[in-house]
Amino acid sequence: MGREGYRAPGVGPTTGTGAGGQGAAKPPLPCALSPLLLLLALLFSGLAWASPTSPIPCAEQPYTLETPEGLAGGGNLEFDGEVALFSDGACLQTKGLLLQAPSLRYDQASGELTARQIEVETPRYRFWAEESHIQDQVLRASGIRATTCRCGDDLRLLSKTLHFDTQTGEVVLEDSQLEVYAFGLAHFSELRLDPNQPLGDNLGLTPAGAEAPLALPVRFDFDQGLNVGLSEFPLPDAGGRSGKFSTRLTLLGLRLGSPDPILRLGLAAQEKNRRASLQLDSKSSGVASRGEVVDGPLFFVHDSEKGRYAFGLKQAFALDRFILIPYGWIAQDWRDGTPATQEQGLTAGAELRYNLEMQEGPFRFRLEPFGVLGFYNQPQQYLAYGGYAEGRYEGDFILQVGYTWAIESTPGRFWLERREATQKLSGSLRYRGLGLEAGHDFLKAQTEASLRIGLVQDYGEVWAQLHTCWNCVGKTLSNGRDDWERRELVVGFTPVPLSCTYDLNLTPFLGYDFLRQGVSRWGLELRYADCCFIWRLGYQEIRLAQHPDEVANGKLTFGLEIR
Amino acid sequence: MKRWLVLFVLLSLVGLASRFAGFEVRPRGNSELDVGTGVYTLPTGGTITDNKSGLVLEARYIQYRDGDFIKAQGATLKAREGEFAAASLEYLQKPDTVRMNGVRFSSKEFKALTAQQGLLLKEDVLVLKGEVRSSEPVLEASTLVVDTANNQALVLGVFTFRDGATTLRGNRPDSTLLLTSANGKVRASTRVPAEVLNRLRPYADKL
Numbered sequence: 001m002g003r004e005g006y007r008a009p010g011v012g013p014t015t016g017t018g019a020g021g022q023g024a025a026k027p028p029l030p031c032a033l034s035p036l037l038l039l040l041a042l043l044f045s046g047l048a049w050a051s052p053t054s055p056i057p058c059a060e061q062p063y064t065l066e067t068p069e070g071l072a073g074g075g076n077l078e079f080d081g082e083v084a085l086f087s088d089g090a091c092l093q094t095k096g097l098l099l100q101a102p103s104l105r106y107d108q109a110s111g112e113l114t115a116r117q118i119e120v121e122t123p124r125y126r127f128w129a130e131e132s133h134i135q136d137q138v139l140r141a142s143g144i145r146a147t148t149c150r151c152g153d154d155l156r157l158l159s160k161t162l163h164f165d166t167q168t169g170e171v172v173l174e175d176s177q178l179e180v181y182a183f184g185l186a187h188f189s190e191l192r193l194d195p196n197q198p199l200g201d202n203l204g205l206t207p208a209g210a211e212a213p214l215a216l217p218v219r220f221d222f223d224q225g226l227n228v229g230l231s232e233f234p235l236p237d238a239g240g241r242s243g244k245f246s247t248r249l250t251l252l253g254l255r256l257g258s259p260d261p262i263l264r265l266g267l268a269a270q271e272k273n274r275r276a277s278l279q280l281d282s283k284s285s286g287v288a289s290r291g292e293v294v295d296g297p298l299f300f301v302h303d304s305e306k307g308r309y310a311f312g313l314k315q316a317f318a319l320d321r322f323i324l325i326p327y328g329w330i331a332q333d334w335r336d337g338t339p340a341t342q343e344q345g346l347t348a349g350a351e352l353r354y355n356l357e358m359q360e361g362p363f364r365f366r367l368e369p370f371g372v373l374g375f376y377n378q379p380q381q382y383l384a385y386g387g388y389a390e391g392r393y394e395g396d397f398i399l400q401v402g403y404t405w406a407i408e409s410t411p412g413r414f415w416l417e418r419r420e421a422t423q424k425l426s427g428s429l430r431y432r433g434l435g436l437e438a439g440h441d442f443l444k445a446q447t448e449a450s451l452r453i454g455l456v457q458d459y460g461e462v463w464a465q466l467h468t469c470w471n472c473v474g475k476t477l478s479n480g481r482d483d484w485e486r487r488e489l490v491v492g493f494t495p496v497p498l499s500c501t502y503d504l505n506l507t508p509f510l511g512y513d514f515l516r517q518g519v520s521r522w523g524l525e526l527r528y529a530d531c532c533f534i535w536r537l538g539y540q541e542i543r544l545a546q547h548p549d550e551v552a553n554g555k556l557t558f559g560l561e562i563r
Numbered sequence: 564m565k566r567w568l569v570l571f572v573l574l575s576l577v578g579l580a581s582r583f584a585g586f587e588v589r590p591r592g593n594s595e596l597d598v599g600t601g602v603y604t605l606p607t608g609g610t611i612t613d614n615k616s617g618l619v620l621e622a623r624y625i626q627y628r629d630g631d632f633i634k635a636q637g638a639t640l641k642a643r644e645g646e647f648a649a650a651s652l653e654y655l656q657k658p659d660t661v662r663m664n665g666v667r668f669s670s671k672e673f674k675a676l677t678a679q680q681g682l683l684l685k686e687d688v689l690v691l692k693g694e695v696r697s698s699e700p701v702l703e704a705s706t707l708v709v710d711t712a713n714n715q716a717l718v719l720g721v722f723t724f725r726d727g728a729t730t731l732r733g734n735r736p737d738s739t740l741l742l743t744s745a746n747g748k749v750r751a752s753t754r755v756p757a758e759v760l761n762r763l764r765p766y767a768d769k770l
Contacts, residue, residue, distance in 0.1 A: 059734075060734065061734070062733065062734060062735050062738060062753070063731070063732065063733055063734070063738065063753050064731070064732045064734060065729060065730065065731050065732075066729065066730035066731075066732075067728075067729060068728060076752075076753045076754045077731070077751070077752070077753045078750070078751070078752045078753075078754070079731060079750070079751040079752070080748060080749075080750045080751070081726070081748070081749065081750075081751075084729075084731075087754075108727075108728075108729055
């Protein structure tokens with residue numbers, strides 16, 4: 001029900017599939033053919049990048065030879081009962097792989113297939129190799145070039161060797177280099193690829209759990225001033241052993257040209273059970289820092305602007321439906337965000353949660369009560385309890401009703417153990433293009449509701465969304481700012497994701513504030529797809545802020561996604 | 564692939580058979596002579612043995628005229644390496660040909676090679692046409708031309724050949740596969756030299 005709703009359908013990054021691709025030397029396809037191409041791409045999911053040298057599936061080659069390694073085919077064949085030699089365009093089709101080469105040799109006795117100048121297609125990648133051998137369903141090749149691009153290879157990986165296990169689908173590239181427009185970005189001694197995953201995921205560029213494809217780690221937009229620099233810029237590990245970008249650098253100039261510019265420097269690193277991040281903001285008022293270090297149950301977190309520091313441990317133990325989380329830390333907190341209310345001390349305690357889920361046909365019920373009991377190095381205890389109950393129906397329509405509650409005996413000393421008192425009833429209904437979400441906060445006696453209506457067409461979705469907040473004036477939010485009434489209608493158009501190369505689309509939206517009688521926001525984003533990337537250029541302006549988190553301003557955005 | 568060798572060997576023997584020059588006839592019952600035409604009829608069949616090659620033709624019904632033709636029904640043509648069975652068989656001395664319908668050839672190596680029609684020519688060429696099938700090794704083709712003199716066999720049209728774990732297919736109606744025997748090995752090639760194709764393809768049209 002927040003501002004995120006404006007970006008909901010398609011304004012954000014899209015996840016286009018392999019439709020509309022072209023072979024390396026082919027001219028762009030007319031976009032009028034897109035639906036047909038999309039259909040073909042679905043039918044031959046792995047063959048969306050049909051090569052100009054052999055556009056037909058292997059099974060339709062003039063001559064084919066079924067081998068334990070897969071189906072080999074070609075324009076002609078010589079076979080002496082031991083060695084088969086395909087020529088005049090050869091191919092090999094096996095699980096998750098289509099290999100093409102000018103010629104192909106198959107030794108029946110050893111079961112080995114060899115080919116030179118091969119092209120391998122998987123659903124998301126194309127590989128070229130100078131030499132290749134396939135045996136026991138494993139492709140070994142050398143002199144590798146790989147790309148995700150639909151045409152050309154402006155984004156590519158160059159590698160000495162490739163090892164592709166067609167059974168597990170795992171590809172390992174050894175001694176490889178990532179290049180963009182022939183500019184080397186990173187070197188990996190061993191890079192593991194899942195050919196069904198986007199390159200961003202394989203390189204660890206897409207944040208875990210994010211659905212969006214790789215977003216450009218370079219920021220260039222205007223919002224109360226110019227924001228420019230590197231944001232979460234991925235750095236390969238020293239030696240490139242893991243083949244993942246797990247370290248990220250942030251070097252940003254924010255609000256440049258305004259009276260309150262910020263220079264931000266950040267570094268974050270992540271491993272399996274460890275992560276660390278530090279961010280320094282240099283402002284005219286001084287330097288602020290925030291960060292965290294987590295190693296298993298141990299952690300250290302701080303935020304100098306909020307006066308928060310904590311070092312402690314926290315570990316979850318699950319037993320059947322119960323989760324017990326014992327904790328202990330030494331901490332400092334500013335209760336209302338100023339040093340005047342500083343609290344320092346030790347705390348130890350535990351949180352117990354119970355998770356009950358039941359499903360009967362289309363009905364689901366979930367109940368998750370919890371209790372927290374903590375002790376301080378003062379004659380004071382902390383007790384909080386509450387929970388969440390949800391009923392859900394998923395049939396022709398989706399209806400969900402939930403209730404969240406939490407009760408604190410006394411206010412917690414530190415933000416880490418605190419469970420703020422809450423009593424909220426929420427519900428949502430989704431039926432075709434209609435979506436309704438509503439919530440009532442009993443403690444604040446305020447109601448928020450959002451209604452969205454979308455009309456889906458072949459070319460995209462026309463939508464309208466009404467945001468309201470009733471009886472919200474003056475209600476303080478958790479960030480200390482006051483809320484206010486809202487009656488805003490936003491209308492927009494979200495085109496279907498770009499599937500054609502050299503195609504572009506526009507995503508506009510416009511908002512109107514009925515209380516203040518004026519345009520609340522508007523925006524327009526231009527998206528352009530080339531062979532390898534989708535380029536985004538947009539402008540959004542908030543004219544009448546609708547939420548305490550919003551500031552009336554204009555914002556120019558520039559983005560890039562890997563197709 | 565080695566099993567194809569047997570076919571070449573057998574056909575060379577059958578090629579000799581088409582000469583049926585001095586043969587010996589043993590009727591299973593009566594032997595009727597039409598004195599007007601000189602045609603013998605063996606209504607209950609019998610055996611014709613070629614003394615030179617040792618080929619034996621057994622049939623349930625036989626008609627022949629010495630030096631001219633032999634017609635047989637429910638016939639079996641036996642050689643040392645294998646035998647042809649045919650629903651009907653017609654041997655003409657001029658031109659020296661054997662024409663068969665409902666052909667089945669079997670030997671130690673070829674369990675069953677069948678075709679709707681078969682034609683043996685004096686040039687030691689065998690043409691099999693129409694649902695050419697063998698079960699072991701598995702062959703499915705529309706036309707097979709075997710040139711014994713040159714140790715070549717030409718498969719025309721859509722075909723499947725399975726030997727062990729390997730299955731070879733020609734997927735198009737204009738597919739060609741040339742099997743060549745040399746030095747005890749049989750080679751298969753889909754690239755048929757124009758000279759060979761021009762020589763062998765016309766035989767297929769004779770049937």
